[in-house]
Amino acid sequence: MFLLLPFDSLVVNLLGISITVLFTLLLVFIIVPAIFGVSFGIRKVYMKTLLKIFQWATLRIERGAKEKNHPLYKPYVNGIIAKEPTSLEEEIKEIRRSGSGKALDTPEFELSDIFYFCRKGIETIMDDEVTKRFSAEELESWNLLSRTNYNFQYISLRLTVLWGLGVLIRYCFLLPLRIALAFTGISLLVTGTTVVGYLPNGRCKEFLSKHVHLMCYRICVRALTAIITYHDRENRPRNGGICVANHTSPIDVIILASDGYYAMVGQIHGGLMGVIQRAMVKACPHVWFERSEVKDRHLVAKRLTEHVQDKSKLPILIFPEGTCINNTSVMMFKKGSFEIGATVYPVAIKYDPQFGDAFWNSSKYGMVTYLLRMMTSWAIVCSVWYLPPMTRQPKEDAVQFANRVKSAIARQGGLVDLLWDGGLKREKVKDTFKEEQQKLYSKMIVGNHEDRSRS
């Protein structure tokens, strides 16, 4: 037993040294810049290096596949066009609604119905199931994450070693670093905002609150190694406005809030989230709702209106889609936030899936699993575009305004402007559906026509 002592102390010493080194690194390179809002550019260099490695890995796989003369599976290009299985009824309703604005409960045939079938037809001519999956051409770059690789059998020894190294770096070096940072960020946020909450209201409190918030969000951004490019920052939201953005993951909040000072809107949760929420509201007025209040739309609208009308209060941050979408399209915006009558500042967020897929499929992964996946990816790379502010025109109703904002966001972010409700994400659409479409359509028209002629 005594023989182990020197070995033990060696291990302990090594551990102590590595932890100290880690924390010094953390402090100097990450936390201090976050406090002051500067950047050393380390992340950009990291990103460029990664890209070079990915390209090399891709070429190896391609070579491997060519040697065996097999086609490769292309993970990012599901065919050449963005097709979504929309529900016929929903889409035709939307086309009509944005068209003549006729009553929806008595649909009858309209010239615009042909849009849907026409487009579907052209889509199938452009691309169908046959051409979709396999292509012998260039593979999209493989990012050394096994979760995105579908061509396992073409990996050579060298590539496996590289991949193994990648796993080691990600799980043993990056992950603890990131968890430590996240921990620091969140605890700083909670303590900072609580402390600031004790100050009397005034300019000092506001100033401190703003900087505490910004600092903690910046630390969280570094905790995810998020490399964000902001465009058109002169259009950033101002007090008394509503900031509207497309929603891909809970990380969106962190990304936007690290560049601006917003009032959050949401439901009070229990647990850690609840603690954070309660602390934040002490420092500055966020709008949190109890679970029971969320159902009451008038109450929600009233509180939001009150907040917006007070010019000293911060711009509200809202995600009108209501659920996380996979960042290739923008779904229908719920009209609630557009009825309030404030200036809307649209923001488009687009993620680059190469370094890590940020989409949260809440039916597949829980929050913790999702965060772990995020923290073990290479990085989260995204672009944020601040679009010029929009207001509701006198002849527009809330729905048309919402659609206009949505189109602007979709166009800027290069996303598909879809018309259907994000709630349909959880259902699976089968092939027999297509055949039913025609029958459904005719039933829809004829059924209602008969009702009308009877009444």
Place this chain on the structure above:
Amino acid sequence: MGSAHSVPAEMRELADRTGFTSEQIEHLHRRFKQLSQDQLTIRKENFDSIPDLEFNPIRGKIVHAFFDKRNLRQESDGLADEINFEDFLTIMSYFRPIEMNMDEEQLDRFRKEKLKFLFHMYDSDHDGKITLQEYRNVVEELLSGNPHLEKESARSIADGAMMEAASICVGQMGPDQVYEGITFEDFLKMWQGIDIETKMHVRFLNMETIAHCY
């Protein structure tokens, strides 16, 4: 990603004329070759090889639109027997999404082109008017999926819709006035102020916006 290739001059010319990027043109060219079975032209029969198209009620009209000379930007009229890749691209360009950098005039022209394409789909006898009979024709086709539907119902639906269209275009008509048909100007009038551009386009998955990230 991958190998860079030099863009041949014709490709660039095609890209300029139809507004697609060279990457999209390449994809479409592959698709064209697959449809035409490596021939230089496509005929109507080649569209039979697309299984998903079977389910579309207006399949006939869509395929017809590809061979309609009015859509091919040729001054002549009538039907072509076969089309080459350039014509294929021309038809596809009607479904291009709008771009960020388009000005008012371009947007307007774009919109008119899309609406003209639709108009030609309805106007099957090429006389520049959508008559009641042609309208009925389209409604019947759209409702053809339902085997229990009687012709009469389809007809009355079409009649109702046509009357509605007439009221928008001509206003109140006297009892002995006959509405001849919807001309293209009337057609445009019906769609005034309605944003069809985002409904009538097929979007390519492209990685261009990714490039903006760095």
